[in-house]
Amino acid sequence: MAYLSLSIWLPIVFGIVLLALGRDDNAGTVRWLALVGAVVSFLVTLPLISGFDTASAAFQFQENLAWIERFNVRYHLGVDGISVWFVLLTAFITIIVVISAWEVITSRVHQYMGAFLILSGLMVGVFSAVDGLLFYVFFEATLIPMYIIIGIWGGPRRVYAAFKFFLYTLAGSLLMLIALIYLYYKSGGSFDILTWHKLPLGATAQALLFGAFFAAFSVKVPMWPVHTWLPDAHVEAPTGGSVVLAAIMLKLGAYGFLRFSMPIAPDAAHTYGPVIITLSLIAVIYIGLVALVQNDMKKLVAYSSIAHMGFVTLGFFIFSELGISGGLVQMISHGFVSGAMFLSIGVLYDRVHSREIASYGGVVNTMPKFAAFAVFFGMANCGLPGTAGFIGEWMVILGAVKYSFWIGLLSATALIFGAAYTLWMVKRVYFGDVANDDVRELTDINSREFLMLAALAIATLAMGLYPKPFTDVMHVSVTELIRHVGVSKL
Amino acid sequence: MNAMNWLAVYPEILLLLMACVVALVDLFVVDPRRTPTYVLSLLTLAGVGAMHLAYFNGGLTHYAMNRMVVTDPMGHLLAFFACVAVAITLIYARPYAESRDILKGELFSLSLLSLLGISIMLSGNNFLVLYLGLEVMSLSLYAIVALRRDHGASTEAAMKYFVLGAIASGFLLYGMSMMYGATGSLDLGKVFEAIGKGDANRQVLVFGVVFIVSGLAFKFGAVPFHMWVPDVYQGAPTAATLLIAGAPKIAAFGMTIRVLVEGLLGLAVDWQQMLVVLSVCSLVVGNLAAIAQTNLKRMLAYSTIAQMGFMMLGLVSGVVNGNTLSAANAYSSAMFYMITYVVTTLGTFGLIMLMSREGFESEEISDFAGLNQRSPLLAGVMSVFMFSLAGIPPTVGFYAKLAVLQALVSTNDSFHLGLAIFAVVLSLIGAFYYLRVVKVMYFDEPTDTSPIHAPSAARTVLSLNGAAVLVLGLLPGGLMAMCAQAIVKALAT
Numbered sequence: 001m002a003y004l005s006l007s008i009w010l011p012i013v014f015g016i017v018l019l020a021l022g023r024d025d026n027a028g029t030v031r032w033l034a035l036v037g038a039v040v041s042f043l044v045t046l047p048l049i050s051g052f053d054t055a056s057a058a059f060q061f062q063e064n065l066a067w068i069e070r071f072n073v074r075y076h077l078g079v080d081g082i083s084v085w086f087v088l089l090t091a092f093i094t095i096i097v098v099i100s101a102w103e104v105i106t107s108r109v110h111q112y113m114g115a116f117l118i119l120s121g122l123m124v125g126v127f128s129a130v131d132g133l134l135f136y137v138f139f140e141a142t143l144i145p146m147y148i149i150i151g152i153w154g155g156p157r158r159v160y161a162a163f164k165f166f167l168y169t170l171a172g173s174l175l176m177l178i179a180l181i182y183l184y185y186k187s188g189g190s191f192d193i194l195t196w197h198k199l200p201l202g203a204t205a206q207a208l209l210f211g212a213f214f215a216a217f218s219v220k221v222p223m224w225p226v227h228t229w230l231p232d233a234h235v236e237a238p239t240g241g242s243v244v245l246a247a248i249m250l251k252l253g254a255y256g257f258l259r260f261s262m263p264i265a266p267d268a269a270h271t272y273g274p275v276i277i278t279l280s281l282i283a284v285i286y287i288g289l290v291a292l293v294q295n296d297m298k299k300l301v302a303y304s305s306i307a308h309m310g311f312v313t314l315g316f317f318i319f320s321e322l323g324i325s326g327g328l329v330q331m332i333s334h335g336f337v338s339g340a341m342f343l344s345i346g347v348l349y350d351r352v353h354s355r356e357i358a359s360y361g362g363v364v365n366t367m368p369k370f371a372a373f374a375v376f377f378g379m380a381n382c383g384l385p386g387t388a389g390f391i392g393e394w395m396v397i398l399g400a401v402k403y404s405f406w407i408g409l410l411s412a413t414a415l416i417f418g419a420a421y422t423l424w425m426v427k428r429v430y431f432g433d434v435a436n437d438d439v440r441e442l443t444d445i446n447s448r449e450f451l452m453l454a455a456l457a458i459a460t461l462a463m464g465l466y467p468k469p470f471t472d473v474m475h476v477s478v479t480e481l482i483r484h485v486g487v488s489k490l
Numbered sequence: 491m492n493a494m495n496w497l498a499v500y501p502e503i504l505l506l507l508m509a510c511v512v513a514l515v516d517l518f519v520v521d522p523r524r525t526p527t528y529v530l531s532l533l534t535l536a537g538v539g540a541m542h543l544a545y546f547n548g549g550l551t552h553y554a555m556n557r558m559v560v561t562d563p564m565g566h567l568l569a570f571f572a573c574v575a576v577a578i579t580l581i582y583a584r585p586y587a588e589s590r591d592i593l594k595g596e597l598f599s600l601s602l603l604s605l606l607g608i609s610i611m612l613s614g615n616n617f618l619v620l621y622l623g624l625e626v627m628s629l630s631l632y633a634i635v636a637l638r639r640d641h642g643a644s645t646e647a648a649m650k651y652f653v654l655g656a657i658a659s660g661f662l663l664y665g666m667s668m669m670y671g672a673t674g675s676l677d678l679g680k681v682f683e684a685i686g687k688g689d690a691n692r693q694v695l696v697f698g699v700v701f702i703v704s705g706l707a708f709k710f711g712a713v714p715f716h717m718w719v720p721d722v723y724q725g726a727p728t729a730a731t732l733l734i735a736g737a738p739k740i741a742a743f744g745m746t747i748r749v750l751v752e753g754l755l756g757l758a759v760d761w762q763q764m765l766v767v768l769s770v771c772s773l774v775v776g777n778l779a780a781i782a783q784t785n786l787k788r789m790l791a792y793s794t795i796a797q798m799g800f801m802m803l804g805l806v807s808g809v810v811n812g813n814t815l816s817a818a819n820a821y822s823s824a825m826f827y828m829i830t831y832v833v834t835t836l837g838t839f840g841l842i843m844l845m846s847r848e849g850f851e852s853e854e855i856s857d858f859a860g861l862n863q864r865s866p867l868l869a870g871v872m873s874v875f876m877f878s879l880a881g882i883p884p885t886v887g888f889y890a891k892l893a894v895l896q897a898l899v900s901t902n903d904s905f906h907l908g909l910a911i912f913a914v915v916l917s918l919i920g921a922f923y924y925l926r927v928v929k930v931m932y933f934d935e936p937t938d939t940s941p942i943h944a945p946s947a948a949r950t951v952l953s954l955n956g957a958a959v960l961v962l963g964l965l966p967g968g969l970m971a972m973c974a975q976a977i978v979k980a981l982a983t
Contacts, residue, residue, distance in 0.1 A: 019866075019870070066967075067965075067967065068889070068966055068967040068970065069967050069971065070970040070971050070974055071893075071970075108862075108863075111862075111866070133892075136883070137883040137884055137888070140883045141882070141883050141884050143882065144877060144882060147925070148928075148932055151929060151933040152862075152932055152933060158933065159933050162929070162933070163925060163929070166921070166925060167918065167922060167925075170882075170918055170921055171918050174914040174915070174917070174918055175914070177892070177895065177914065178895065178899065178907075178911055178914060181892070181895055181896050181899045181900075182899055182907075184896065184899075184900075185899050185902065
């Protein structure tokens with residue numbers, strides 16, 4: 001069975017059907033159809049992990065068809081230990097997003113659901129493309145639905161945020177397009193990523209390629225100082241948009257580092273590794289401090305995302321198994337945790353229509369069930385042992401200490417800042433006395449909200465307590481990557 | 491094979507015949523909707539298009555009329571798309587023209603005549619034949635722009651178009667006379683040989699090339715010969731704008747290949763430099779000026795200038811250091827760019843016509859506010875066109891840009907690589923104003939809530955047009971291969 005193709009095209013087909021059939025008067029049917037689409041799309045990704053051969057570093061579930069013969073572009077799909085979990089994560093988060101929008105989105109429901117389903121398929125495509133151009137097409141195409149999502153269902157400054165999101169990302173990826181074409185030319189007419197991995201390249205070529213890929217992926221991650229689109233996009237996007245942005249879209253950039261930058265330009269990666277480590281540490285420390293002073297909850301979590309992604313890139317560029325696996329685990333756990341954080345903010349926003357921390361206080365008194373979840377996710381966000389947030393950070397710090405004591409020490413401060421900004425927000429929003437009438441009139445979460453938060457809580461807890469299934473799948477591919485990056489191409 | 495070889499020019503003969511028939515039949519038509527002549531014109535276009543496609547599939551190159559005319563796959567493929575462009579334009583234009591009282595027999599017969607001119611331009615093998623084709627096309631178009639006699643802006647546009655077009659023709663003719671003076675022949679093949687032998691006066695040749703390139707640049711609307719484009723696009727009735735913006739661009743491209751590549755490839759070093767300047771200027775001026783526009787037709791005019799600049803980048807990477815190995819790759823990428831650009835442009839102006847109604851032109855960008863709430867289908871189709879023009883996958887515009895960039899990068903020359911990066915940076919600026927149209931349609935609230943009365947024929951064709959842009963984006967391989975095949979055969983002769 002072509003599970004990868006199914007994982008990509010099923011949600012897209014469902015999305016198109018929704019766009020075609022949906023009208024404002026059949027929103028109920030649309031919601032159910034969207035849910036069915038998301039669940040079915042998730043189910044077809046399950047065989048990818050159950051049938052995954054953890055002993056092999058090669059791409060699995062490969063599909064390889066001719067696509068554009070003139071440029072030797074192939075419809076070549078495959079997943080390895082690095083990418084397979086992200087396919088599942090994407091499909092899983094899409095279900096959550098559909099559920100989260102259930103009663104919240106009331107205008108143009110079919111377009112909202114359709115956009116998210118199409119986006120989900122495209123993102124799966126990014127993670128499973130083994131052809132450079134196919135990757136690029138999916139990578140760029142994801143901009144369109146997200147642009148629409150932020151622009152239609154976003155907050156007051158949604159137009160600004162949508163443009164900023166689109167143009168920032170496009171600016172980076174256009175340079176990558178030139179890099180891809182250059183590689184096509186250099187490799188004698190092939191867009192195959194695996195061929196590129198083996199392609200010998202000189203130092204200058206590697207540096208330029210690395211720079212071009214860096215432009216594309218650092219914006220997407222985002223790394224300091226090109227992160228400024230993210231707080232805007234997060235704040236203005238509707239809850240579902242923020243969830244997908246934080247949980248998956250940021251990972252596209254980090255994934256690109258592992259799939260393109262490091263294996264294609266290993267020598268440049270080593271040369272410029274310290275630069276990236278520095279930028280990552282700035283993200284971890286400086287952005288952590290910035291997060292501390294935010295008044296807007298969404299902005300706070302947005303900055304926290306940047307800091308967490310700084311951990312990921314830090315882990316990647318210390319070139320050790322602990323670092324890279326740690327970064328990958330962090331990416332997945334951040335997918336669950338940041339998604340849940342944004343959902344929690346969404347739950348409050350739907351009731352009070354404010355994201356200001358100052359508008360709340362003592363929420364635990366009126367929403368005990370919800371507060372339990374929120375506090376749990378807050379703990380996970382600051383990396384409490386036993387939650388998913390801990391594993392990745394711990395692995396990266398361990399790797400960083402081995403690489404250099406001082407870098408390890410600096411990165412470990414993230415745990416302090418993370419705890420500081422998260423717990424301080426939790427304290428101000430959830431604990432204390434009931435602050436005002438809005439909070440007094442809050443009603444606790446309903447079963448739909450309970451369901452989506454519980455699903456993420458279980459995932460966070462399971463990954464925190466038993467991360468072995470995740471690291472086992474990654475192990476061979478990561479080892480192979482490190483071996484490959486260790487060999488100079490010069 | 492006899493020297494006249496009428497078979498090769500059957501499509502042109504049919505076109506000429508039918509243009510006259512349509513003009514005559516229309517005298518007896520009383521129906522204000524002009525159904526008989528409309529149907530007759532479409533049937534003619536379908537027939538001619540089918541003939542061109544059949545000839546293209548035959549894949550043979552013939553000379554006819556004592557080598558005055560050449561028919562080869564490239565000419566037929568381009569002519570086929572020109573037929574499609576004119577046919578689609580007529581379908582979009584009918585309701586628009588009817589409500590503006592310009593739905594007359596002249597519209598149909600002049601459209602067919604302009605297509606005849608295009609056909610001749612695409613198959614000329616002789617400077618004078620090419621020039622005659624250009625004039626047949628241009629004169630028909632001048633008249634079409636002026637069809638709306640009682641409308642100030644249209645008349646002004648027609649005047650401007652005529653005067654500047656005449657200057658361009660003069661430039662071209664002057665350049666051709668230089669070529670004739672230097673080589674002693676008007677036949678493209680003989681000119682090519684004479685330049686190759688090197689016994690022609692190079693100074694005269696280069697002097698002539700300057701004028702020829704300027705004349706062609708007028709037709710493309712490349713900077714600094716672009717002044718007429720925004721005014722004419724905006725001022726002309728939208729139906730006429732589309733007749734100018736669609737098929738004639740294909741003709742200009744075909745003529746460029748005939749003249750510059752088949753005739754003057756020996757002077758590539760010289761004309762490539764000129765095209766570089768033209769395309770760089772066009773990219774800068776087109777993209778920057780488009781940002782400031784509030785009128786959609788004017789914005790699309792500047793966007794055309796920028797797009798032509800991008801297309802010309804494909805033409806400058808054919809000959810590198812005297813080596814023509816990359817020529818087929820480069821010219822076929824430009825050809826693919828041109829065809830897909832025209833397919834997309836048809837849709838954008840088609841939508842403007844569809845949205846307009848009596849006494850309301852719907853040409854301001856703000857007229858599209860909230861279109862998604864009034865008609866999700868039209869908004870979706872329009873955004874596909876906008877994303878395609880911006881070059882965002884999975885629309886065909888992306889592959890067009892990819893092909894051209896690929897041609898630049900594969901020259902392995904740092905100057906061309908620099909051009910590629912420059913083009914990419916400017917297309918980022920371009921993305922902004924295309925996105926703004928999408929923004930207006932999706933993010934803004936509608937200011938005008940009156941229902942859109944789009945006739946089902948136009949609506950269906952528009953949907954198909956949008957689908958074509960999307961499907962070509964998912965499966966661009968076929969058309970790319972056709973362009974490559976056509977260019978390879980054109981270069982082989």
